[in-house]
Amino acid sequence: MAREQFQTLTEPMYYILLALTDECCGVDIMDKVLRLSNGRVKVGPGTLYAMLSKFEENDVIQLTSEEKRRKNYLITEKGRELLLEEFDRLKTLVEDGRKIIEQG
């Protein structure tokens, strides 16, 4: 199910998963994504909230701890696999592009 749904990760999905390779509080992810992408990718709170629920439902991330309303998340093994697959796919895209664009 998760694999079908997240066959190609969107840019915000990719960065959210990158941000969660270290345990991170839900509300801090927005800042972390902004930092990781050098201010290029902005994730709105609505989008992030929905995506975290979807990731959690599909075991892509897990809730590690909860204090008051601060929930901490971490990527799961399954999520890491998805992230690596996407990383490889993007690398292939870049490599293929390099052959044509940089040599031509």
Place this chain on the structure above:
Amino acid sequence: MKKKKRVWKFFQYRECDAFATYLEKMAEDGWHLDHVGIGMTFRRGKPKKVRYEIEVLTKATEWDMNLEPNTEDFAEFCAAAGWEYVCSYRKFCIFKTEDTTVVPLETDPEQRFENTAKSTRHLKIVNLILYGLCAAMLLCSDHFAYGLLYTPLTLGALLIILAFPCTIFEATEEFIWEYTSRKALRTGGVVSYPQAKPLLKIIQTFRTIIPYIAILLLCLLKIQEPNYNKTGIPFLAMCIVPVLIDFAAMELRLSRERTFIFRIVSIVTLMTLIAIVSIWQIDSSDDTFEEPDFKEAKSFLASMNYYHTEYASCEIIESKYDWVLNQFWKTNSRKKFPGPLAPNVEAEVSQQEMERWDALSVATVEFFQKEYLILYPDRFIVFRYDGKITPEVIEKVKNLKIQN
């Protein structure tokens, strides 16, 4: 000068951008949204340029009128991004900010569309099923004929039947919007959430208020009854109490749990009242046997008189409309004995009786007592009599008049 004002304006999930624009315009005029209960309450403040955004939160429910744990979680995310929580009701979550650089609530147009479409679609499907079932029950029921004798009942039924095409219209409109929006998203276009077209707005309003009008009509019907004090007051309470409790829960903006308790209370109240009404009716059954409630009934479609003696009874229904008389024919020609396994009894058309009664059609059925169903061009008669039908009896029944 008024410090607060209430505005009767309602928005659908699909109008969330139009809703936000409306709130921004009100803030520019110095009216800032305080909360939403029955209608929207604004409080007066300084005219300001405020940016509003509205999220349709799929985790919330249609019954939510205040901050719930899910909404609170979500509000925390929004606060971290610079959005101030204003209020929430149903699945609407309303936020504002004065900072123009803050990231929008939704940066993924597809996600926003899915949230809005899912919430709207659920409502449309529920409405379609509910109104469809009500309309089907009224249209297909053989037992509604006697309802045609009461103008409020007939009008109420007509309104409910009319509401069904409205829900079909709304569902079709929703389907077209979803289809075009999905297409726009696929081709990199923008999905908009503007104010609904006036026709759709009128239809939605009509469909929403119909149940309340139907309840009002039923109350009117009860007030007309001769023994109004016995059954009318509990009946009115039965109709009005749940509606009042609903409105109160909305206005007080009770939490999900409290609203649930409120609804339970309303159901218990309702059941108690039904029990009281039933007991009263049993007590008074002996009194009303000789003088039945439906001795005379009259609507704009038909009128009925009921004659009763020790050995015979006779119902005469007069109407200018063939379909009304046919409806009574249909209702009376199929009888059902009490009990779940008891068979249906169909009335049999008799050529011989038809000639005897000089009627368009006559059918007979054995149902506790022998019944003659007699159809004339302008009246329908149910004559219950076990004795011998003589020309004198026929003449007597034919000469019975409707007393208006």
